[in-house]
Amino acid sequence: MVGCSGSMPGPASAASSYLVQADGVAADGDTDAGAARPWNVLLDLGSGAFGPLQTLTAPNRLDAVLLSHLHPDHCADVTALAVWLRYGPGSPGPRVVVVGPEGTGQRLAELSIMTAQEIAETFDVRTVRDGETLTIGPLVVTAHEVRHPVTAFAFRITGPDGAVLTYTGDTDACAGVEAAAAGADLLLSEAAFTDGVDEVRGIHLTGRRAGELAVAADVRRLVLTHLQPWADPERIRRDAAAVYAGPITMAAPAAVYEVSTVS
Template identity: 45%
Template sequence: MRLTVLGCSGSVNGPGAACSGYLLQADGHEPVLIDCGHGVFGELLQHADPNRVAVLLSHLHADHCMDMPAMLVWRRWAPEKATERSLLYGPAGTALRIGAGASEYPGQVDDISDTYDVREWVDRTAVDIHGLHIEPFKVDHPPSTFGLRITGPDGEVFAYSGDTGVCDEVVELARDCDLFLCEASWTHEPDARPMGLHLSGTEAGQVAARASARSLALTHIVPWSDADAILDEASAAYPGPLQLVHQGQVIEVRPPL
């Protein structure tokens, strides 16, 4: 599998920095887009045809889903517009949330069923999309949020935390994975973070260590956090290969030799 980081800024975007969006592709298959926060759609256009991408939303906070209305416009009105619906998976209420964001009239909801086949995650109920086996895990973050464990055609395993606090479920979804893409929104200092809403660098490292993840990639760092301090915290808690992801980065996900 190949992971392309379209955006990785936490909570809000910034100059040249899109929010959460990750393109995952198995060789010989069309890609899936994991989350579509502010600024992600423009980055997607550099890497894939929006008409051929399935979308997987971890949850419905704006920084993870609110570039979907832009993709909806493209798929409906661009010269090479979509000729068939694409899969869109997300938590309960996904069609309503995206439809409300796409509507031009306050208080109304755009019916997106002409463009997307919208389906809802069911905890621990796997689906197969574009050569990938995808298992959603409900994690600890408001509103309803799902981390994803994704197995590729050669048995390689990619795990994505979504947004989460510390919980057994995020450890389980990352168990023995080849790459764990884990949020680490801020440092572990008590005055730097609300408790339980997101992971600190220390907590991300601890989760990866508990899960025996083979490698750890940190994402969703909020712009006002100290990224180097978060990386140092994680490295003190996790002994394996570790990195901060950056926009435009491509990471190969391979099974162990």
């Protein structure tokens, strides 16, 4: 976990960002093609997350950044990564793959001081649509469109040993997120809203709705994240546990989870 605060950075955590690491081999175009090496793929890079990211990996060692959607709490710090890649140690290196919805390149240019041309020189921006699958080193990633006020995806990520991690991004309950999570070994689910408090629909899950998703998708483990700084984590965990009997933990900065097909 790089950052897990919902909607904005909180006093103890940056906004959304999760580092996925998997063993693979260097790609064909690399200088060390075919050699074993770990791959580093980021899920979102929201406001404030570029700071703690540097405690986990050198930013120029990232292979890809997957953006669930283009709200600032999920993508704002890609602009900091752009500056690092252009002017920091080892620059300019190879372009970093950035995967996101239609309009990702333009959004990053608007958020940064860079032109669309400079963004294109820094990032290999790939837009995805609902149901599209792409391979990033040892990881197979499928984007499932979910229910949020802007185009947003949940990512289903299958590792080299077949273990499945699903990240909901931001969503209310919907068929898309359920398909993304089906049978996942670990479901990293947002639970931004509080049952009985936030009645508006079409934006976020609650503890209870995250628990219902975990039950419907029959996942093996649930990690709740994206709680807003004013939320009560214990209440949200209890609401999820009222419907889902499997293991539930609350995401925390610097927490590490091993995603595996065995307990």
